[in-house]
Amino acid sequence: MSFRSIWRKLDNAFYALTERRRTKRQEKLIEKKSGQLEFASQWQLIRWKFARHKLAMFALGVMTMLFLMAIFAEFVAPYNPRAFREDFATAPPQRPRLYCPEEGRWYARPFVYPIVRDFDEDTWAVTFEEDRSEKLFIRLFVRGSTYRLMNIAFLESDLRLFGVEDGVISLMGNDTRGRDLFSRIVFGARISLSVGLLGIAISFVIGIIMGGISGYFGGTVDVVIQRIIEAIKAIPTIPLWMALSVALPIHWPLLRVYFFVVLILSIIGWTGVARVVRGKFLSLRTEDFVKAAELDGASNWRLIWRYMLPSFYSYVIARLTLEVPSMILGETALSFLGLGLQPPAISWGVLLQDAQHVRVMANAPWLLIPGVFVFVAILTFNFVGDGLRDAADPYSNV
Amino acid sequence: MKDNEHTARPIVEVRGLRKYFESTRGLLRKTVGTVKAVDDVSFTINEGETLALVGESGCGKTTTGRCMIRAVEPTDGKILYSLDNGNPVDITSLSKEAVRRLRRKIRLVFQDPYSSLNPRMTVFQIIAEPLIINKLIKGTGAARDRVAELLRMVRLDPSLMDRYPHAFSGGQRQRIAIARALAPNPRFLIADEPVSALDVSVQAQVLNLLKELQHKLEGLTYLFVAHNLSVVKYQSDRIAIMYVGKIVELAETEQLFTQPLHPYTEALIAAAPEPDPRVARTKKRVVLAGDVANPADPPSGCYFHPRCPYAREICRTTEPELRNLGTPEQPRSVACHFAHELSLQGIQ
Known part of the structure; x- marks a missing residue:
């Protein structure tokens, strides 16, 4: 039997299986809904609607994987992100393979060829080549160097998600100092993704307080806050970031710099949230059900917490998800320009600093891979945000 | 007349x-x-x-x-x-x-029953709200009894009180709004x-x-x-x-x-x-x-x-x-x- 026919059979079987599961799931959903729709709270409706948004669900899966990768970075990365092999600076990525052309046969387990370094005596040029005579099989859960998961003492281990037994695997090549780029990207996700979340959390708190005051009480307070927002929005971001980050003392520890960078990003970020919140408050104040509750004798506090906030936090959450990318991009831009985090900190922006030189990019284009991760992360946030927004919109069809 | x-x-x-x-x-x-x-x-x-x-x-x-x-x-x-x-x-x-x-x-019934009921609250919560806010009733049991009574008064089935407004038609919603208005005995x-x-x-x-x-x-x-x-x-x-x-x-x-x-x-x-x-x-x-x-x-x-x-x-x-x-x-x-x-x- 040829490979092709086996493949077709497998494919058919897989299709039949997923198709059956899909229809089953849909039937279950309809069954569940027909009995429960009337009792469903707004959140349940949003969840059901979101679950039907294919792209958003897919993006949510990718996003979860990215975050799991960031949380368990020590386990996912095959090497310590700071361990270097000077001889193998800018070594190219190794391609995982299943087919060995020399032997003309397929393997069930993916493998890579080891990279060997070659030095040209005349030109002093360093070249890297795959050594086809040897195969390094990729294995799951191999023993590597010891690490502490998230720096917690008792979580010490040497188990890695994947790796090779004798030799080195570098799926995305090495950087200019011979460090494994994939390991560095995995660690960089920690800062790059958390900057987005933390930045959003801070802008959310400031934004909701300022926007809430502005929209609920109105009048002069509103005018003042709106003018402040306009003033902040009018400042060009890059010069502002530059000015603020120049103010960072050089001897500050990494963690403090990190928080300061987040704060810098949030200073701009809260204005957008505040405007959304203000607009929602203004429109909800005139809403009949809020008016009705007011006439029932509800206090300001009760009006805000029981009537107004629940009516728009789903929307605000969707909005916030859509704002995370600007935070991630902001951090990347700052670090790329050398204004935010500096090596030895690892973030996707810091990694991209390596890709600033044309010579490097010509010789080692894989140094742009962190940019791909930024791109994917931002797309997933946008898709999930879109899905949330559609799901939270009571006027879109269920 | x-x-x-x-x-x-x-x-x-x-x-x-x-x-x-x-x-x-x-x-x-x-x-x-x-x-x-x-x-x-x-x-x-x-x-x-x-x-x-x-x-x-x-x-x-x-x-x-x-x-x-x-x-x-x-x-x-x-x-x-x-x-x-x-x-x-x-x-x-x-x-x-x-x-x-x-x-x-003195109670007010609004024009549009689609916007006068909070979509985040169940019918029970909506009707009981004026009673709870003004402390006119004690305990969930008593409140549920009162809401059931009000719902019967506006000719709605009291067993529907745990549903959300989106499950009701315009006419039914307006009855709910009337029941809310009547709750504190106006x-x-x-x-x-x-x-x-x-x-x-x-x-x-x-x-x-x-x-x-x-x-x-x-x-x-x-x-x-x-x-x-x-x-x-x-x-x-x-x-x-x-x-x-x-x-x-x-x-x-x-x-x-x-x-x-x-x-x-x-x-x-x-x-x-x-x-x-x-x-x-x-x-x-x-x-x-x-x-x-x-x-x-x-x-x-x-x-x-x-x-x-x-x-x-x-x-x-x-x-x-x-x-x-x-x-x-x-x-x-x-x-x-x-x-x-x-x-x-x-x-x-």
């Missing part, structure tokens, strides 16, 4: 009510114009009766209703409400706390166009329900705001017609329909659709030209004169007073210079 057993005792007396909205401009909030939404409106509502307030949109009828519970602060005038013990209080001069207590007795209900957002087919249901409730709950009084005379025809004891912030005619329902005294009333009656084609053929058609006058810049003299088919010179210059033309048994008033001379057409 209902007999006038309750007419002896007024529950609310409105005297010279005014509400001016000022439009401001700029940071310093300079006044650039005044909209006289309600301009010197006076009427009395007796306990147990239904007074309808009818007029085109923008004529100030809703604002009048809202002023009566201080949802809108009146600019001027008095609203005398007689308390349970018979003593009158002026609603316009009450303290915040007193207004709060008053709002348990004496006076302001129904702000309670059926105009509903399908014609369910309007009658809600209207009948309101009528039935008035019978069941002794002494429940309605102020029924509407823009459609045919809606209030079978509903109200007396009707007040409003035009650009003023009452132009106030009479008992039957009188008003059979023998209108104001040209605007005639036009409104003529505008109500007649279901019987034989009657419709004989009807005189009165089609008003132009739009409702702009309350920010009303015409001189009688506000209605640019649209009035009977207007004469005096109408352009002199504003007519609201005059009492009725008998002591059947009081009625109208604001038209020629109320005596015109013979206007009504319907039987």
Whole structure:
């Protein structure tokens, strides 16, 4: 039997299986809904609607994987992100393979060829080549160097998600100092993704307080806050970031710099949230059900917490998800320009600093891979945000 | 028509009510114009009766209703409400706390049941809210019993109380809103166009329900705001017609329909659709030209004169007073210079 026919059979079987599961799931959903729709709270409706948004669900899966990768970075990365092999600076990525052309046969387990370094005596040029005579099989859960998961003492281990037994695997090549780029990207996700979340959390708190005051009480307070927002929005971001980050003392520890960078990003970020919140408050104040509750004798506090906030936090959450990318991009831009985090900190922006030189990019284009991760992360946030927004919109069809 | 057993005792007396909205401009909030939404409106509502307030949109009828519970602060005038013990209080001069207590007795039903119910709360939570906020009931069990009672009163199945508003139709939602209004045992209900957002087919249901409730709950009084005379025809004891912030005619329902005294009333009656084609053929058609006058810049003299088919010179210059033309048994008033001379057409 040829490979092709086996493949077709497998494919058919897989299709039949997923198709059956899909229809089953849909039937279950309809069954569940027909009995429960009337009792469903707004959140349940949003969840059901979101679950039907294919792209958003897919993006949510990718996003979860990215975050799991960031949380368990020590386990996912095959090497310590700071361990270097000077001889193998800018070594190219190794391609995982299943087919060995020399032997003309397929393997069930993916493998890579080891990279060997070659030095040209005349030109002093360093070249890297795959050594086809040897195969390094990729294995799951191999023993590597010891690490502490998230720096917690008792979580010490040497188990890695994947790796090779004798030799080195570098799926995305090495950087200019011979460090494994994939390991560095995995660690960089920690800062790059958390900057987005933390930045959003801070802008959310400031934004909701300022926007809430502005929209609920109105009048002069509103005018003042709106003018402040306009003033902040009018400042060009890059010069502002530059000015603020120049103010960072050089001897500050990494963690403090990190928080300061987040704060810098949030200073701009809260204005957008505040405007959304203000607009929602203004429109909800005139809403009949809020008016009705007011006439029932509800206090300001009760009006805000029981009537107004629940009516728009789903929307605000969707909005916030859509704002995370600007935070991630902001951090990347700052670090790329050398204004935010500096090596030895690892973030996707810091990694991209390596890709600033044309010579490097010509010789080692894989140094742009962190940019791909930024791109994917931002797309997933946008898709999930879109899905949330559609799901939270009571006027879109269920 | 209902007999006038309750007419002896007024529950609310409105005297010279005014509400001016000022439009401001700029940071310093300079006044650039005044909209006289309600301009010197006076009427009395007796306990147990239904007074309808009818007029085109923008004529100030809703604002009048809202002023009566201080949802809108009146600019001027008095609203005398007689308390349970018979003593009158002026609603316009009450303290915040007193207004709060008053709002348990005077309740508002909103026009649009789609926006007046919080989509995040179950029907039980919505109806129990005024009871819980005002601490009128203790314990979830008692609250559930009361809500069930209220739901039965508005002819809804009490087993539906844990559903969310999105599971109900427009008519059902309006019943829920009525149940919420009735929760603290009010004496006076302001129904702000309670059926105009509903399908014609369910309007009658809600209207009948309101009528039935008035019978069941002794002494429940309605102020029924509407823009459609045919809606209030079978509903109200007396009707007040409003035009650009003023009452132009106030009479008992039957009188008003059979023998209108104001040209605007005639036009409104003529505008109500007649279901019987034989009657419709004989009807005189009165089609008003132009739009409702702009309350920010009303015409001189009688506000209605640019649209009035009977207007004469005096109408352009002199504003007519609201005059009492009725008998002591059947009081009625109208604001038209020629109320005596015109013979206007009504319907039987």
